[in-house]
Amino acid sequence: MSPLQFAWRSLSRQPARAVLGLTGVAVVGALLFDMLMLSRGLIVSFRDLLESTGFDVRVTATEALPGMGPSVSEAAATVEALRRLPELAAVVPVRFGVAAVEALGKKTEEVAIIGSETRRRGEWRLVQGADLAEDSGAGRPDMVVNRTFARDQGLGPGSIVRLASTLTPREFRVSGIVEFPFEASGERMAGVTLNGFTRAFPAARRDEADLLLVASPPGMGTETAVSAIRRARPDLHAFSIDEVLERLRQAEFSYFRQVSFVLATIASFFALLLVTTLLTVSVNQRLGEVAALRALGFSRRRITLDLLAESALLVGGGGIVAVPLGLLLAHGLDSILRQMPDLPSRLHFFVFEPRALAIHLAFLVLAALVAAAYPVILAARLPIAATLRKESIS
Amino acid sequence: MSAPVAIVEARGVGKVYPMPAGPVEALRDVSLTVAPGEYVAISGPSGCGKSTLLHLLGCVDTPTAGSLLFEGHPVRAMGEEERSRIRLRRIGFVFQRFYLLPMLTAWENVELVQSEAGMPAAERRARTRELLEYVGLGERAGHRPSQLSGGEMQRVAIARALANRPGLLLADEPTGELDDETGEQIGDLFDRVNADGTALVIVTHNPALAARARRRLAMRSGRLAAPSVVAGS
Numbered sequence: 204m205s206p207l208q209f210a211w212r213s214l215s216r217q218p219a220r221a222v223l224g225l226t227g228v229a230v231v232g233a234l235l236f237d238m239l240m241l242s243r244g245l246i247v248s249f250r251d252l253l254e255s256t257g258f259d260v261r262v263t264a265t266e267a268l269p270g271m272g273p274s275v276s277e278a279a280a281t282v283e284a285l286r287r288l289p290e291l292a293a294v295v296p297v298r299f300g301v302a303a304v305e306a307l308g309k310k311t312e313e314v315a316i317i318g319s320e321t322r323r324r325g326e327w328r329l330v331q332g333a334d335l336a337e338d339s340g341a342g343r344p345d346m347v348v349n350r351t352f353a354r355d356q357g358l359g360p361g362s363i364v365r366l367a368s369t370l371t372p373r374e375f376r377v378s379g380i381v382e383f384p385f386e387a388s389g390e391r392m393a394g395v396t397l398n399g400f401t402r403a404f405p406a407a408r409r410d411e412a413d414l415l416l417v418a419s420p421p422g423m424g425t426e427t428a429v430s431a432i433r434r435a436r437p438d439l440h441a442f443s444i445d446e447v448l449e450r451l452r453q454a455e456f457s458y459f460r461q462v463s464f465v466l467a468t469i470a471s472f473f474a475l476l477l478v479t480t481l482l483t484v485s486v487n488q489r490l491g492e493v494a495a496l497r498a499l500g501f502s503r504r505r506i507t508l509d510l511l512a513e514s515a516l517l518v519g520g521g522g523i524v525a526v527p528l529g530l531l532l533a534h535g536l537d538s539i540l541r542q543m544p545d546l547p548s549r550l551h552f553f554v555f556e557p558r559a560l561a562i563h564l565a566f567l568v569l570a571a572l573v574a575a576a577y578p579v580i581l582a583a584r585l586p587i588a589a590t591l592r593k594e595s596i597s
Numbered sequence: 598m599s600a601p602v603a604i605v606e607a608r609g610v611g612k613v614y615p616m617p618a619g620p621v622e623a624l625r626d627v628s629l630t631v632a633p634g635e636y637v638a639i640s641g642p643s644g645c646g647k648s649t650l651l652h653l654l655g656c657v658d659t660p661t662a663g664s665l666l667f668e669g670h671p672v673r674a675m676g677e678e679e680r681s682r683i684r685l686r687r688i689g690f691v692f693q694r695f696y697l698l699p700m701l702t703a704w705e706n707v708e709l710v711q712s713e714a715g716m717p718a719a720e721r722r723a724r725t726r727e728l729l730e731y732v733g734l735g736e737r738a739g740h741r742p743s744q745l746s747g748g749e750m751q752r753v754a755i756a757r758a759l760a761n762r763p764g765l766l767l768a769d770e771p772t773g774e775l776d777d778e779t780g781e782q783i784g785d786l787f788d789r790v791n792a793d794g795t796a797l798v799i800v801t802h803n804p805a806l807a808a809r810a811r812r813r814l815a816m817r818s819g820r821l822a823a824p825s826v827v828a829g830s
């Protein structure tokens with residue numbers, strides 16, 4: 204009978220103890236697994252969003268993260284200069300603005316407007332109708348709108364959007380409905396050409412860009428593109444996706460990492476305590492049996508293996524149940540956290556990664572060993588003769 | 598012709614337990630030789646050192662004075678591992694409280710010590726069946742200790758102690774938890790075990806059980822009363 208079979212028998216002999224241990228480990232393990240997913244979830248999810256745009260480098264005027272600092276001046280010339288760099292495959296200027304549209308009942312609603320070029324990659328994804336056509340300068344410029352905006356205003360391809368203004372009417376023709384990677388749920392967004400952007404915001408300074416999106420050529424690599432930009436234009440700031448994420452990790456997202464670390468530590472402590480206690484109590488109940496086995500010639504090694512196997516069954520069994528349980532719990536918690544306003548609706552707090560599973564498994568192995576340590580010492584150091592003597596009458 | 602090697606030989610052994618209130622001298626200057634196939638009973642008042650002596654003979658513990666030879670090898674020179682191996686292969690233990698593993702069947706309890714000794718499965722099966730039949734429990738192989746009576750549990754424990762064909766079987770108050778009639782059955786079984794060639798050392802309060810031994814020793818205050826009573830010689 205192998206230590207594992209032996210441990211299985213010991214556990215099934217006291218089903219209540221086994222269930223208690225498994226449940227405890229499963230619940231704590233689920234929490235731990237969730238904390239692992241939370242600690243990197245935002246970063247991973249944010250990376251997905253950034254990568255889904257198809258641009259791996261972002262260029263801004265200052266060290267501030269894209270969209271948070273002053274804009275790049277002389278945008279057209281800058282874009283031209285960058286486009287001449289062989290290390291870059293695409294350079295697209297982007298502008299951000301917020302306009303008002305008339306809603307029902309003479310109220311106005313805000314709409315975020317993104318100005319970009321027609322040769323885009325993934326600032327948005329077309330879901331219905333046609334994408335922007337280049338502006339002829341005459342008539343109404345094209346506009347793509349997101350679903351929320353379309354629903355609120357009853358828009359479809361061909362509809363007219365009139366931006367609220369006391370000056371000349373600023374009208375756009377909806378060419379299609381799109382999805383923006385960073386749109387928050389309930390947020391109205393629209394995309395226009397750069398010319399269209401100037402029409403939408405006549406007062407905005409011309410020839411500026413809030414952000415330049417850059418794609419490196421396939422096979423060339425982000426780092427090469429970033430250093431080429433830095434060399435050519437030391438006045439600008441180029442961020443790779445990794446650098447953007449690193450900035451977020453150190454600032455905005457570090458909070459989640461810290462919270463998850465603290466909670467994970469507390470959870471692990473209680474899991475260890477529970478399993479150690481269950482094993483210790485059971486060893487204490489079986490001291491006579493253990494001493495008898497030792498007297499019969501069972502080695503310390505064998506007794507140790509039996510206990511390790513028992514610990515492994517408890518921790519392993521609970522830990523396996525913890526994974527689906529943790530995924531379920533993470534799903535629930537994620538949908539609660541994502542109700543926070545103004546978050547991109549594609550952003551997730553809990554993201555499953557194979558890495559999290561690997562750490563979870565490594566932790567389980569460690570936990571099984573640590574939890575068994577005290578009971579193992581207790582059983583292996585048991586004085587055989589004294590224990591047998593204590594347990595009998597004469 | 599040289600004398601056959603004794604299974605276990607104690608030469609002037611002593612055992613002192615250091616206690617906070619002063620050392621307790623559990624055994625003093627005990628000399629005892631158990632030859633192969635012998636049948637020894639040790640009796641004496643509670644606390645006189647019987648269990649301590651049995652544990653020394655069984656290589657469970659080591660003496661603080663004197664020397665102990667197991668099959669000619671000094672126990673003092675052995676490490677814990679080696680003593681453990683000797684206990685597994687050369688010595689059988691029977692306890693007052695049986696100490697069968699409650700989650701295992703009678704069959705599994707008997708088989709377990711054989712698999713620990715690395716005996717092949719087919720051999721284990723044959724040996725386990727043989728032993729359970731030997732102790733009269735062939736029909737109860739699949740029963741757990743909780744489904745057996747005290748006498749039946751002790752018979753399983755004796756089968757377990759014999760599983761690896763030890764040269765020496767040690768029993769500490771094997772009938773202490775049993776009624777007289779069941780104790781008689783256990784006594785009969787011990788007689789049979791001894792007749793089949795295994796040396797027995799039994800510590801007991803039970804005069805009927807002690808009377809079965811060919812050599813009866815009395816202990817008092819950590820000493821063996823001399824001279825030993827040797828029946829039939």
Ligand SMILES: Nc1ncnc2c1ncn2[C@@H]1O[C@H](COP(=O)(O)OP(=O)(O)O)[C@@H](O)[C@H]1O
Pocket residue numbers: 588589592597614616621622623641642643644645646647648649650
């Ligand atoms: N582990 C021990 N620690 C301290 N004293 C012990 C220990 N084992 C036995 N003793 C003492 O040694 C003496 C003999 O004990 P024991 O061999 O169990 O006697 P018996 O089996 O004859 O009743 C007793 O006085 C007992 O208190």
Ligand SMILES: [Mg+2]
Pocket residue numbers: 597647648649769
């Ligand atoms: Mg005793």
